[in-house]
Amino acid sequence: MSASQNRDEEAPGRAVFRIAGPDRETFLQGLISNDVRRLKDGMVYAALLTAQGKYLADFFLYPADGAILLDVAAPLAEGLARRLALYRLRAAVTIEPAALHVQRGFGPAPADGFADPRDPALGWRACRASEGGPSRTDWDALRVAHLIPETLVELIPDETYILEAGFERLGGVDFRKGCYVGQEVTARMKHKTDLRKGLARVILAGEAAPGTPIATGDGKDAGMLFTRSGDRALAHLRFDRAEGPMRAGAASVRLDR
Numbered sequence: 001m002s003a004s005q006n007r008d009e010e011a012p013g014r015a016v017f018r019i020a021g022p023d024r025e026t027f028l029q030g031l032i033s034n035d036v037r038r039l040k041d042g043m044v045y046a047a048l049l050t051a052q053g054k055y056l057a058d059f060f061l062y063p064a065d066g067a068i069l070l071d072v073a074a075p076l077a078e079g080l081a082r083r084l085a086l087y088r089l090r091a092a093v094t095i096e097p098a099a100l101h102v103q104r105g106f107g108p109a110p111a112d113g114f115a116d117p118r119d120p121a122l123g124w125r126a127c128r129a130s131e132g133g134p135s136r137t138d139w140d141a142l143r144v145a146h147l148i149p150e151t152l153v154e155l156i157p158d159e160t161y162i163l164e165a166g167f168e169r170l171g172g173v174d175f176r177k178g179c180y181v182g183q184e185v186t187a188r189m190k191h192k193t194d195l196r197k198g199l200a201r202v203i204l205a206g207e208a209a210p211g212t213p214i215a216t217g218d219g220k221d222a223g224m225l226f227t228r229s230g231d232r233a234l235a236h237l238r239f240d241r242a243e244g245p246m247r248a249g250a251a252s253v254r255l256d257r
Contacts, residue, residue, distance in 0.1 A: 010132035011102035011125070015077035019084075020067040021093040028061070028068065031087055033162060033186065035177040039063040043114035043125065045172045047162050048080065053185025055160040056083065058151055058172065062114060062127055069127050071102050073151040087181075103132035118170040119146045144229040147201055153210075154199060154226045154234055163189050164198040164236070197223070200242065202235045204228065206251030214248045216241050225253075232256060 019028065029036045034046035044061040057080045059072040072080055084095050106123040109115050113126035121142060142148070149155050149165045163186060167173045175190060189195070202214075202225075214223040214235060223237035225248045235248075237255070246253040 008103045008105050008126075008132040009135040009137060011104050012135070013074045014102040015072055015074045016098040016100040016102065016127050017070040017072070017077070017081060018064070018067050018096050018098040019070055019093060020096075021091070023091040023093050024068055027088065027091045027093045029177065030179065031084070031181055033167065033173040033180060033182070034171075035174040036061065036068075037177075038174075039068065043117055045117045045170060047167065047172060048083065049162065049180075049182025049186070050158065051181060053161060053182040053189070054158050055155055055162055055165070056080070056157050058155055058162075060117075060125060062125075064127075069098060069100070071125065071127060075152060076157070098127070100127040100129060101131050102126070103128055104135075104137075106137075118148060118172070121146050122148065138229070140227050141229040144201065144227055144232050144234055147199060147234065149199055149234070150227065154236070161189065162186065164195060166199050196240060197236065197238050200235055200237045200239075201256040202233050202237075202246075202253050203256045204231050204233055204248070204251045204253055206249075208233075208248040208251035208253075212248040212251075214246050214253055217245050217247070222246050 025036045032046040032048055034044050038044045039061060046061060047058045048056045050056055057072055057076040059070050062069040081095055103126050104123055109124035110126060113124040115124050116122035143150060147166060155165055162173060208225055210226050210228060212225045214225055216222050220241055222241040223235050226234045242255045
Protein backbone atom coordinates (compact mmCIF):
# COMPACT_ATOMS: atom_id res chain seq x y z
CA MET A 1 0.00 0.00 0.00
CA SER A 2 1.24 3.51 -0.77
CA ALA A 3 1.91 5.59 2.32
CA SER A 4 -0.10 8.39 0.73
CA GLN A 5 -3.31 6.41 1.01
CA ASN A 6 -5.33 7.34 4.07
CA ARG A 7 -7.97 4.61 4.03
CA ASP A 8 -9.48 3.69 7.42
CA GLU A 9 -9.20 0.02 8.34
CA GLU A 10 -10.71 -1.76 11.31
CA ALA A 11 -8.10 -3.24 13.65
CA PRO A 12 -9.84 -6.53 14.48
CA GLY A 13 -9.59 -8.19 17.85
CA ARG A 14 -8.94 -5.07 19.93
CA ALA A 15 -10.60 -3.86 23.12
CA VAL A 16 -10.59 -0.31 24.48
CA PHE A 17 -10.76 0.79 28.13
CA ARG A 18 -11.32 4.28 29.50
CA ILE A 19 -9.09 5.07 32.48
CA ALA A 20 -10.29 8.17 34.31
CA GLY A 21 -9.98 9.91 37.64
CA PRO A 22 -7.53 12.45 39.06
CA ASP A 23 -4.87 9.79 39.80
CA ARG A 24 -4.94 8.15 36.35
CA GLU A 25 -1.48 9.30 35.25
CA THR A 26 0.36 8.62 38.51
CA PHE A 27 -1.42 5.25 38.79
CA LEU A 28 -0.22 4.08 35.37
CA GLN A 29 3.21 5.68 35.79
CA GLY A 30 4.06 3.32 38.63
CA LEU A 31 2.97 0.23 36.71
CA ILE A 32 3.91 0.31 33.03
CA SER A 33 7.16 0.25 31.05
CA ASN A 34 6.85 3.68 29.41
CA ASP A 35 6.56 7.26 30.64
CA VAL A 36 2.89 8.29 30.80
CA ARG A 37 3.94 11.95 30.61
CA ARG A 38 4.67 11.36 26.92
CA LEU A 39 0.92 11.46 26.32
CA LYS A 40 1.24 15.22 26.01
CA ASP A 41 3.02 14.56 22.69
CA GLY A 42 0.73 11.83 21.36
CA MET A 43 0.11 8.12 21.69
CA VAL A 44 2.28 5.95 23.96
CA TYR A 45 3.19 2.29 23.43
CA ALA A 46 3.92 0.33 26.62
CA ALA A 47 3.71 -3.00 28.41
CA LEU A 48 2.72 -4.35 31.78
CA LEU A 49 5.22 -6.85 33.18
CA THR A 50 5.38 -9.39 35.96
CA ALA A 51 7.54 -8.67 39.00
CA GLN A 52 10.11 -10.96 37.36
CA GLY A 53 10.26 -8.68 34.33
CA LYS A 54 8.31 -10.89 31.93
CA TYR A 55 5.73 -9.59 29.50
CA LEU A 56 2.03 -9.75 30.42
CA ALA A 57 0.41 -7.41 27.88
CA ASP A 58 1.31 -4.64 25.45
CA PHE A 59 -1.03 -1.79 24.61
CA PHE A 60 -1.42 1.75 23.31
CA LEU A 61 -2.42 4.72 25.45
CA TYR A 62 -4.26 7.66 23.85
CA PRO A 63 -4.81 11.07 25.45
CA ALA A 64 -8.54 11.78 25.74
CA ASP A 65 -10.72 14.45 27.28
CA GLY A 66 -10.35 13.91 31.05
CA ALA A 67 -9.20 10.32 30.55
CA ILE A 68 -6.68 7.94 28.99
CA LEU A 69 -7.84 5.37 26.44
CA LEU A 70 -6.10 1.99 26.51
CA ASP A 71 -6.13 -0.13 23.32
CA VAL A 72 -5.19 -3.80 23.88
CA ALA A 73 -5.59 -7.13 22.11
CA ALA A 74 -9.02 -8.51 23.03
CA PRO A 75 -7.76 -11.90 24.33
CA LEU A 76 -5.68 -10.07 26.96
CA ALA A 77 -8.27 -7.42 27.84
CA GLU A 78 -10.06 -9.13 30.72
CA GLY A 79 -6.87 -10.24 32.43
CA LEU A 80 -5.25 -6.84 32.03
CA ALA A 81 -8.28 -5.03 33.46
CA ARG A 82 -8.38 -7.42 36.39
CA ARG A 83 -4.68 -6.91 37.15
CA LEU A 84 -4.95 -3.12 36.89
CA ALA A 85 -7.87 -3.24 39.32
CA LEU A 86 -5.73 -5.20 41.80
CA TYR A 87 -3.07 -2.50 41.69
CA ARG A 88 -5.58 0.33 42.08
CA LEU A 89 -5.85 0.12 45.90
CA ARG A 90 -6.90 3.62 47.06
CA ALA A 91 -6.01 5.49 43.89
CA ALA A 92 -8.76 7.73 42.54
CA VAL A 93 -9.03 5.85 39.26
CA THR A 94 -11.80 4.18 37.28
CA ILE A 95 -11.21 1.50 34.63
CA GLU A 96 -14.17 0.85 32.37
CA PRO A 97 -14.74 -0.75 28.94
CA ALA A 98 -15.29 1.83 26.20
CA ALA A 99 -17.64 1.18 23.29
CA LEU A 100 -15.00 2.19 20.76
CA HIS A 101 -13.37 0.61 17.73
CA VAL A 102 -9.70 0.85 16.81
CA GLN A 103 -9.05 2.03 13.27
CA ARG A 104 -5.78 2.31 11.37
CA GLY A 105 -4.64 4.09 8.25
CA PHE A 106 -1.69 5.55 6.38
CA GLY A 107 -0.60 9.03 5.49
CA PRO A 108 -0.95 12.02 7.83
CA ALA A 109 -2.85 11.17 11.02
CA PRO A 110 -6.40 12.59 11.12
CA ALA A 111 -7.48 15.03 13.83
CA ASP A 112 -8.68 12.20 16.08
CA GLY A 113 -5.75 9.88 15.35
CA PHE A 114 -2.13 9.52 16.39
CA ALA A 115 0.97 8.27 14.62
CA ASP A 116 1.90 4.73 15.66
CA PRO A 117 4.92 5.31 17.92
CA ARG A 118 6.58 1.97 17.07
CA ASP A 119 7.55 2.77 13.47
CA PRO A 120 6.45 5.42 10.91
CA ALA A 121 5.69 2.62 8.42
CA LEU A 122 2.77 1.50 10.63
CA GLY A 123 0.73 4.64 9.97
CA TRP A 124 -1.77 5.95 12.49
CA ARG A 125 -4.36 4.64 14.94
CA ALA A 126 -7.61 6.11 16.26
CA CYS A 127 -10.37 5.05 18.68
CA ARG A 128 -13.79 5.76 17.17
CA ALA A 129 -17.43 5.03 17.86
CA SER A 130 -17.92 3.57 14.39
CA GLU A 131 -16.37 0.52 12.78
CA GLY A 132 -13.81 0.94 10.04
CA GLY A 133 -13.70 -0.82 6.72
CA PRO A 134 -12.17 -4.26 6.20
CA SER A 135 -8.40 -4.40 6.12
CA ARG A 136 -6.69 -4.72 2.74
CA THR A 137 -3.19 -4.21 4.15
CA ASP A 138 -0.80 -7.13 4.54
CA TRP A 139 0.08 -6.33 8.14
CA ASP A 140 2.20 -9.46 8.53
CA ALA A 141 4.37 -8.33 5.61
CA LEU A 142 4.74 -4.90 7.20
CA ARG A 143 5.63 -6.41 10.57
CA VAL A 144 8.23 -8.73 9.09
CA ALA A 145 9.76 -5.95 7.00
CA HIS A 146 10.07 -3.63 10.00
CA LEU A 147 10.72 -6.21 12.73
CA ILE A 148 7.52 -5.57 14.71
CA PRO A 149 6.38 -8.25 17.21
CA GLU A 150 2.67 -9.05 17.56
CA THR A 151 0.69 -9.82 20.70
CA LEU A 152 0.33 -13.58 21.33
CA VAL A 153 2.54 -14.35 18.32
CA GLU A 154 6.05 -13.09 19.07
CA LEU A 155 4.95 -11.59 22.42
CA ILE A 156 4.07 -14.44 24.79
CA PRO A 157 2.67 -13.71 28.28
CA ASP A 158 4.84 -14.93 31.18
CA GLU A 159 7.61 -15.83 28.73
CA THR A 160 8.85 -12.88 26.65
CA TYR A 161 11.32 -10.29 27.91
CA ILE A 162 10.46 -6.97 26.28
CA LEU A 163 14.05 -5.98 25.50
CA GLU A 164 14.53 -9.26 23.62
CA ALA A 165 11.38 -8.35 21.67
CA GLY A 166 12.80 -4.97 20.64
CA PHE A 167 10.81 -2.65 22.90
CA GLU A 168 13.67 -0.17 23.19
CA ARG A 169 13.82 0.22 19.40
CA LEU A 170 10.00 0.41 19.28
CA GLY A 171 9.82 3.20 21.87
CA GLY A 172 7.95 0.99 24.33
CA VAL A 173 10.21 1.37 27.37
CA ASP A 174 11.69 4.35 29.21
CA PHE A 175 14.83 3.92 31.33
CA ARG A 176 14.60 7.30 33.09
CA LYS A 177 11.01 7.38 34.31
CA GLY A 178 11.56 5.62 37.64
CA CYS A 179 10.13 2.47 39.15
CA TYR A 180 7.43 0.27 37.64
CA VAL A 181 6.53 -3.38 37.93
CA GLY A 182 9.40 -5.45 36.49
CA GLN A 183 11.68 -2.42 36.18
CA GLU A 184 14.61 -3.91 38.07
CA VAL A 185 14.99 -6.91 35.79
CA THR A 186 14.49 -4.79 32.66
CA ALA A 187 17.08 -2.24 33.77
CA ARG A 188 19.58 -4.98 34.61
CA MET A 189 19.16 -6.50 31.15
CA LYS A 190 19.77 -3.06 29.64
CA HIS A 191 22.79 -1.98 31.65
CA LYS A 192 24.56 -5.10 32.89
CA THR A 193 24.36 -7.68 30.12
CA ASP A 194 24.52 -8.00 26.36
CA LEU A 195 21.34 -9.50 24.94
CA ARG A 196 22.16 -13.07 23.94
CA LYS A 197 18.70 -13.79 22.51
CA GLY A 198 16.09 -11.75 20.74
CA LEU A 199 13.80 -11.06 17.82
CA ALA A 200 15.44 -11.05 14.39
CA ARG A 201 14.49 -11.29 10.73
CA VAL A 202 15.60 -14.35 8.81
CA ILE A 203 15.64 -15.48 5.18
CA LEU A 204 14.05 -18.84 4.39
CA ALA A 205 14.40 -21.24 1.48
CA GLY A 206 11.86 -24.05 1.69
CA GLU A 207 8.74 -24.80 3.69
CA ALA A 208 8.53 -24.21 7.45
CA ALA A 209 5.47 -23.31 9.50
CA PRO A 210 5.41 -20.77 12.32
CA GLY A 211 6.37 -22.50 15.56
CA THR A 212 9.03 -24.64 13.90
CA PRO A 213 12.22 -24.87 15.98
CA ILE A 214 15.37 -23.51 14.37
CA ALA A 215 18.62 -25.46 14.72
CA THR A 216 22.22 -24.88 13.76
CA GLY A 217 23.92 -27.00 11.13
CA ASP A 218 25.18 -29.37 13.83
CA GLY A 219 21.75 -29.70 15.45
CA LYS A 220 22.00 -27.26 18.37
CA ASP A 221 18.91 -25.30 19.36
CA ALA A 222 19.07 -21.81 17.80
CA GLY A 223 15.55 -20.46 18.29
CA MET A 224 11.99 -20.51 17.00
CA LEU A 225 10.31 -19.40 13.78
CA PHE A 226 7.34 -17.05 14.02
CA THR A 227 5.54 -14.87 11.44
CA ARG A 228 6.47 -15.55 7.80
CA SER A 229 5.95 -13.35 4.75
CA GLY A 230 7.37 -14.65 1.49
CA ASP A 231 10.98 -15.67 1.98
CA ARG A 232 11.38 -13.53 5.12
CA ALA A 233 10.23 -14.29 8.66
CA LEU A 234 10.51 -13.16 12.25
CA ALA A 235 12.34 -15.50 14.59
CA HIS A 236 13.51 -15.56 18.18
CA LEU A 237 17.18 -16.49 18.00
CA ARG A 238 20.18 -17.22 20.14
CA PHE A 239 22.56 -14.75 18.56
CA ASP A 240 25.68 -16.79 19.32
CA ARG A 241 24.24 -19.63 17.24
CA ALA A 242 22.80 -17.55 14.38
CA GLU A 243 25.98 -16.64 12.55
CA GLY A 244 26.06 -19.63 10.22
CA PRO A 245 23.51 -21.63 8.22
CA MET A 246 20.49 -22.93 10.15
CA ARG A 247 17.47 -25.10 9.48
CA ALA A 248 13.77 -24.97 10.42
CA GLY A 249 12.17 -28.24 9.42
CA ALA A 250 12.73 -28.62 5.68
CA ALA A 251 13.75 -24.98 5.21
CA SER A 252 17.21 -23.53 5.25
CA VAL A 253 17.50 -20.39 7.40
CA ARG A 254 19.99 -17.57 7.57
CA LEU A 255 20.04 -14.29 9.45
CA ASP A 256 18.84 -11.34 7.38
CA ARG A 257 21.43 -8.62 7.97
